[in-house]
Amino acid sequence: MAVSLVCCLIGSAFFSMAETAMMAANRYKLRSLTKAGHQGAKLTTQLLSQTDKLLGVILLGNSLINAAAAALATIITFRLIGNDRLALSVATVGVTFAILVFSEATPKIVAATYPEKLAVAISFPLAALSKVFYPAVWFINLFVRLLLTLMGLGRKPASEQNLTPEELRLLVLEAGPFVGKKHHSILMNLFDLQASTVDDIMVPRRQVEALDLNENAAVLCEQLSTCHHTRLPVYEGSLDSLQGIVHTRKLLNVSRDSIDADAIRSVMREPYYIPAGTPLFTQLQNFQENHRRLGCVVDEYGELLGLVTIEDILEQIIGEFTSNTPSQGGAxxxxxxxxxxxxxxxxxxxxxxxxxxxxxxxxxxxxxxxxxxxxxxxxxxxxxxxxxxxxxxxxxxxxxxxxxxxxxxxxxxx
CATH class of the missing domain: 3.30.465.10 (Uridine Diphospho-n-acetylenolpyruvylglucosamine Reductase; domain 3)
Incomplete structure (x- = not known):
């Protein structure tokens, strides 16, 4: 009898450990192991995909074993002492203490400390038990689902159990000690990118370096030879009258004597306009889809506010990697x-x-x-x-x- 009671305590400890380990296991670590071909992780993931059945097996096994342990303690007391109420009370308290210490608290603390390792190991016997107890678990869950329906509760679909952007951001924030400092900084900058707009990083209008087609050829040639950018806006008279964007490399093969307004018009490209307030992440995608590297930020009236380049957005993610020009001395x-x-x-x-x-x-x-x-x-x-x-x-x-x-x-x- 004593051996049977010890076996019951061990069995109860197993189910307690299984419950905590399976529920505390990191789903993303398990998915990573599953992709790497780990059979235990694959089986654990399958069991966790049907939480109602998994918990049904664990709780059914734990309840049966704890009931058996209480019954065995009573039988042992009757045989050793007889029908004595004080002895029965002492036996009940002793079994409860043993279950709490050896079958509940200790195994659950161990399982919470090493959830993934234990979950992977425990998944094999749990998978076998789920087949053995399937009829009983199905019958119990029938009433459980009915009760949940009456309470207006139900199991959330998998799509609703995914992490929200804010939860994912918090996960990355807390993962700082496990990720390289630079990698962690880049990941956090990516989350902040959607909260920033082109207005936050644009080169203000008064700092824009541009070419005025109304200037004479000598002035245009001097501006091109001393400019600090590879792409320059081109306007006529005022920046509100933008004509296009010229890539200075296209004028390298043109002799200095031939550089004039007509030569610039022949190689310039249509200006690319960006509405003020456009999120940086959205604009990064727009640059990629439109195959552009520079955009002109305009307000609701079409007036030029400033310029944004794809390099400006990338610097918000990975940090500065270009040298500052004199027009950007404020940096x-x-x-x-x-x-x-x-x-x-x-x-x-x-x-x-x-x-x-x-x-x-x-x-x-x-x-x-x-x-x-x-x-x-x-x-x-x-x-x-x-x-x-x-x-x-x-x-x-x-x-x-x-x-x-x-x-x-x-x-x-x-």
Whole structure:
């Protein structure tokens, strides 16, 4: 009898361990092992695809064994002591303690610690038991499904059990210690790409380097020989009158004396327009589908706001990989003993990313715009302010904009 009772405790421990291991197993690790040809993982995945049957087998086996253990404890008590109520109470408490310690808590903690390894090993006996207990499990689940239907509950289809984008983002965020720093950064940038628009990264209109067809041939030739880009917008009189985009490489074989407005018109391409507010991920796909590398961002009235290139979007994913041109000097960030010195044209998104700060992104796009919005005016040099917990000082203003700002290092409390 004692041996049978011990066997019942071991059997109960098996089912308790099976329940926790199967439910705690990482589905994605199992899928990865299944694709690699692991038979145990494949069988585990099949069992988990029918959770109602799997739980039916485990709970049925566990309930039968625990009932048998209680009955055996009673029989052993009768044989050793007789029909004594105190002895029966002690035996009941003893069996309950043994089940809790040896058949519930301990095996479940072990299973929660090594879920995938145990689930793969346990899947083979569970698969056999599911065939043996199939009629009983089917009968029990018949009532379970009826009860769930009456409660207005039901099993979700597989499509509803997939991870949402936010859940997937959180999964990648928590996987940081297991992924290379650069890879982790790229993955997180991909999730942020859909939340950013072309307005966040475009080269503002006033910084656009372009060719004016109304200029004489000498000026056009000089601009082409000193430009810092391979593709330039072409306009007539005003940037609102865009004529096309020219690839400077197509003019390399043209002699300097032959470069004029007509020569540029002959090789330029139709401009590619991008509506303001287009998400970066969407625009990356549009660049790919239209076989374009540069687009002109326009507002609802068709006025040019700035330029965006495919390289600008890729840099949002993998980081900067091109050198800055003089027109993009605002991207420079230096530091002194007191803090960081940034130029007013720096994008807030870039400052947050490079310096680990938390400036708000739902308003102005540049730190110059943030300062002007804060003061509702152009502040004088030496003026200080605090935004998003960052102390800043205006170092230089010019005309209608702030040229340089110092962002002080945080002060560590002593």
């Amino acid at each position: 420079r960030i230096s530091h002194d003993q007191a803090g960081y010195v940034v130029e007013g044209s720096n994008l807030l998104r870039d400052i947050n990313r490079r310096l680990g700060m938390t400036f708000p992104l739902d308003g102005p796009k540049t730190i110059n715009g943030l300062v002007i919005e804060y003061f509702q005016d152009i502040p004088e040099a030496g003026t200080c302010m605090t935004v998003a917990g960052q102390r800043m000082e205006i170092l230089q203003t010019q005309g209608r904009s702030v040229k340089a700002i110092r962002i002080y290092f945080p002060v560590n409390p002593s």
